[in-house]
Amino acid sequence: MHSPSSAPIHTPRTVALAARADLQELFLQLSPRLSVRVDTKNSEGKWQHKYVERSLPDRAPRGPYAVYLSSFFRGYRWLCFDLDTKRGDVGPDLATLLRWLEEAGLTYVVAASGSAGGRHVWVTAETLLDAPLVESIAVSAAKRLPTLDFGLLKSRTGAVRPIGAPHRNGGRSELLSPETPRRAAELLTPASCGNPADAFLRLLLVIDAVPAAEDVRPKLVGRDEFGKIIDDNGPRLAGTPRTALDRETMALLTRRPPADKVSEVCASLLTKLALRRWSQRMVERLLEDRRYREGGLLHLCTSPGVGSLRVMLNEAEAEEKFERQWKRCVAYAAKLPLPQDALEWTExxxxxxxxxxxxxxxxxxxxxxxxxxxxxxxxxxxxxxxxxxxxxxxxxxxxxxxxxxxxxxxxxxxxxxxxxxxxxxxxxxxxxxxxxxxxxxxxxxxxxxxxxxxxxxxxxxxxxxxxxxxxxxLLSRLEKQIAAGQADLFSYGRGTANHSGGLGHHAGRVYQQLALHADRALSLTELCQRTGYAPRTVAKHLTRMRDLLVATRAVMTVHHECPTCQAAPGERCRTAAGAVLRRRGADQHTARQTLAAERSSTPYYRPRPGSLVAAAKALGCHGVRASRARRYAVEIELYRWWQQEEEWMRAPKAGIRTGVQTHDEQAALVLTTLPRQPRRRYPRTSDGRGDHGAARARIERRIATA
The missing domain is CATH 1.10.10.10 (Winged helix-like DNA-binding domain superfamily/Winged helix DNA-binding domain)
Known part of the structure; x- marks a missing residue:
């Protein structure tokens, strides 16, 4: 066994493991630390996703476990890019990440994380990488890849389940690329991966050369510049801090959270404090009080233990965890919609x-x-x-x-x-x-x-x-209206051999009115007035939606006034002498019964929002919007690639450009000995023209990996 500071990179045992392609034992042998993190079970025998530290075993544990990415002194052996489906569509981000790695000349291994659609991209380094470089790569990539969970590349305790490790919900982390485990073992071994430290510097340059996603929120003016993050001995939102806490925030701060919601309560509390323009130092003063450490801020001082127990962190670990969580919550708070009481944020x-x-x-x-x-x-x-x-x-x-x-x-x-x-x-x-x-x-x-x-x-x-x-x-109404019209059920077109048509967007307009007035039923006449369609057209769309259980018909049975005796709704009819009418078989005048029958015969309609997906599946048009989003992602990536090719073709070719190449949006200058950044060649035909079909097929193959 090896020590954390002098971990062997290439031993006879690692050669044998690479030859046998035993990836789990290979990860354990190459682990930069003498410990792993192992999942625990609850009283019912189910995995509870609470990892505890255990000594490095000789064989892989049977349950879910994770290996550390860095040594105790923050030297990284592996970079694992975790793309999570909870954050969005993994396919376009995976294609972009693989393109960056290829442009930087880095080898990689792609694995299914075990959860539905998630991906792990492993990149091995020949020598241990310094933590500042890895953190810079993680932060730069996270600005451009929405599905990247970059926290594990910034934390001292960052650990990932290796390839072959089981998942708590069933299944295992499976190898996707390369196809053979033996080749994957070679790429995961530092001695044979072929990834020098300079290549990771080049990766940082490649990522920074891509413009980050622009913040769609405008610059805010007024006394408090809402949404702007400043550095005041730690990140915080610009503006005057509001020290008086409301009742809800104080309840989160003082009450001990449930055992299964410790992290959720802490994140909610820190976000509320960030929106109140608190600074990092102000929150640190709260941590000095025992009431708050055992209340809403419990997550910052402890880590999950066995069952409902919490393990206390030492001072250094607690400080590092607090800084990481506070920075994340401030960044999240800066992107939140402004509250209704902050309408002065724009003139x-x-x-x-x-x-x-x-x-x-x-x-x-x-x-x-x-x-x-x-x-x-x-x-x-x-x-x-x-x-x-x-x-x-x-x-x-x-x-x-x-x-x-x-x-x-x-x-x-x-x-x-x-x-x-x-x-x-x-x-x-x-x-x-x-x-x-x-x-x-x-x-x-x-x-x-x-x-x-x-x-x-x-x-x-x-x-x-x-x-x-x-x-x-207005925001609520427009959001409901657009969400109701974008459902796959209302896609346009008739069903053919290659296309499954939906009800059409005209039916979507009728459903939009039902969804906007879900608190009451709408009559056919009112729907015609609101949509501008003829009664026959509205009735046709309603019939098709009723057949798919998207809309239901309701009969409005209410009390009516009496034209004969002028009895108010809810009152019984009376005779001319004032006595309550009690005739055989009827307690109402004939005119009142006729009026009630006429009004109750008018059909009214209500929506059934929960049946849109089921109706789209029954009609065969489910997934139209998702396939369209995938196609547009390919087109955007193809256009961006061709723009880079045109820029390269217009560039002067006399001599070789040397020196550091930077981008206007690059945050920091990174020194490297590489003569120039690598260029990803665009496919060409035999006569030298751009082969857009081959480029599209190559991008689609990358996205298909997801």
Missing amino acids: NLADVVAQVEQLQAAADACPERWATESGPADRAALDLFCLLALRSGSTVLSLDVRRAALATGYGRSTMHRAFGRLRLDSWLGHGADTGPASTHELLPVTASHPAFPLSARGGTQRNLPPKGVTRHT
Whole structure:
């Protein structure tokens, strides 16, 4: 056995293990520490996902276990990129990560993590890597890969289940690439992996050369700059701290959390403190009080033990854990939507709310405009622009057709034509095109607006609503409306051998009205007035939705007033003398019975939101939006790759560029002895032209690995 500080990298036993392709024993032999983390069971004999540290065994444990990535002195032997399906679609992020590794000249091993769709990408280093370099790679990659769980690459206790280790919910971590375990064992062994330390410096340059995802939230102005993170002896949100805590926050802080929600309560508490503009030092003072350490901040001072017991951390481990958790919660709080009481975060928010309300009122006042063949797509695009305007506080928006298509449930070509029709009808205007995404501007509603009806003109121009009052209501309505229309059940087209058609977007518009008024039933007449369709058309869509159990019919049986004796609803009919009517077989006048029968014969309809997925599966159109998102991810990656190729073709070829190459958004300068960054060659045909079909197939193969 070896010591943590002088771990052997290449021994006869590791050669034998690599030859036998026993990956679990190989991980144990190459472990940078003399211990592993092993999962524990509860009283019912089930794995509870609470790992404790145990001595390094000779053989792999039978239950779930994890090996450390770094030594006790923070020297990393492996880099494991954990892509989690809980954070989003793993496929595009996996393709991007593998492209980075190939451009940096690094070898890798891809494995299924054991959970549904998760992936582990293992990269071995010839020599132990320093923690600052690994942390820089993890932070840079996490800004560009939404599904990457980079916490294990920044923590002293970062550990991952090796290939072949069982999962607590069943299954094991399985090898995906390379195909043979023997080749994977060679790539996981430091002596034969072929990954020098310079290659990891090159990886950092490759990642930093890719622009990070832009923050869609605008810069906020006012007394408190909400959402801006500053460094005040630790990260915190800009603004004046509010030291007075509300009742809910104090309850989280002082009460001991349940054994199964210790981390959840701590994360919620730290996020609330970050939103109150607390600094790291202010939270450290709370940790000095025993009441709070044993309350909501218990997770920062302890680690999971056996059963419901907690193991106390030493001072260094607790400090490192607190800094990591606080930084994560501050970053999360900066991306949260602003509360309703913080409407001063932008100067023109009230004007944006008023303009969006005018646009929605004008759109609702002319339902026939959206009842045409292209009307549902146009209304969906307009609602999306209004929703983004309310979220960003600006009427000038940059939105490409693919993002709009995925958000509304339509195709990219349909959204492109919808944008053009909205511009022709003066709903949208052209903005300054400063990037790859087209910039549009929501135009205000004026008295001469062609789509604004005469009956609705004048009222909204003089009597504006109270500023900021309807923002939350408009956001909720638009989110429900767009979510109801983007369901796979309402995809367009008739079913063919290669395509499964849904009910269509016109049926989606009818369902949107049912979903917006789920608190009450709507009659056929009211649906026709709100959608602009003919009664025959609405009845046809409702019949198909009823057959799929998406909508139900309800008969409204209520009390009615009596035309004969003027009895109020709920009262019995009376005779001319004032006595209660008690005739044989009836206690109401004939006119009142006739009125009740006429009103109860009117059909009313209610939605059944929980049946949308089941109905789409029954109709054969489930997964249309997911396949469209996958196709658009391939197109975006293909376009980006060709742009890099064009940039390389236009670059001067006289001589070889030397020295450090940096990007404008690169946070830090990294020195390297490499002459230049590697370039990923674009496929070419025999005559030297770009082979876009081969490039697309190569990208699809990478995404297919997920």
